[in-house]
Amino acid sequence: MSVGRLAVLVSGRGSNLQALIDAIGQGDLEAEIVTVISDRGDALGLVRAEKVGIPTRVFPWRGDAHREDYFEDISEAVCEAQADLIILAGFMRVLSPNIVQRFPHRIINIHPSLLPAFPGLRAQRQALKYGVKFAGCTVHFVDEGVDSGPILVQKVVPVYPDDTEKALEERILIQEHIALPEAIRLVLEGKWEIQGRRVV
Ligand code: GAR
Numbered sequence: 001m002s003v004g005r006l007a008v009l010v011s012g013r014g015s016n017l018q019a020l021i022d023a024i025g026q027g028d029l030e031a032e033i034v035t036v037i038s039d040r041g042d043a044l045g046l047v048r049a050e051k052v053g054i055p056t057r058v059f060p061w062r063g064d065a066h067r068e069d070y071f072e073d074i075s076e077a078v079c080e081a082q083a084d085l086i087i088l089a090g091f092m093r094v095l096s097p098n099i100v101q102r103f104p105h106r107i108i109n110i111h112p113s114l115l116p117a118f119p120g121l122r123a124q125r126q127a128l129k130y131g132v133k134f135a136g137c138t139v140h141f142v143d144e145g146v147d148s149g150p151i152l153v154q155k156v157v158p159v160y161p162d163d164t165e166k167a168l169e170e171r172i173l174i175q176e177h178i179a180l181p182e183a184i185r186l187v188l189e190g191k192w193e194i195q196g197r198r199v200v
Pocket of ligand 1: 011015017089092120122123
């Protein structure tokens with residue numbers, strides 16, 4: 001892969017999507033975002049995409065009973081867009097096995113904790129409650145578990161005694177915006193292999 005074609009999935013604000021748009025614009029990431037897909041029609045990420053002329057699609061969530069079909073539809077949209085990689089940039093749904101199996105080592109997620117600590121929702125709150133002194137973010141390949149695939153990039157931030165969830169979230173987010181383009185660049189360069197759980 002050289003100029004990677006990215007399908008970016010978002011559920012909300014889309015600041016990580018914006019970081020990718022900016023990295024590509026500045027020539028720091030040789031890639032093209034070919035589609036932005038959301039489970040929510042009101043996601044700000046869609047507005048960010050439309051502003052720069054990236055085609056968007058909305059697939060409203062249809063409930064757990066339809067999970068497989070739902071991700072089958074998203075898989076089709078990704079194939080129609082001829083994307084090489086699927087980037088979960090604040091996409092708040094757990095993927096079903098069918099899409100994960102269809103795109104092995106081609107789906108990348110960003111999570112606001114130092115995995116394997118604090119998977120799942122509200123990772124920053126979990127970190128504060130636990131009392132860790134360092135937190136951060138992880139970019140990883142997606143496997144069939146929740147926030148459990150092989151790790152590509154991690155960034156660390158300190159946790160201060162008087163931190164609020166919001167302050168910690170903002171501190172981590174700054175690092176997320178660096179980590180996500182860095183991880184995608186690494187994958188697109190293709191100079192990696194997976195040894196057990198490790199990306200080498
Ligand atoms: C980011 O902090 C991302 O790591 C997190 O949601 C936020 C999305 O922000 N993702 C998860 O928690 C996934 N488990 P953004 O919409 O501004 O990129």
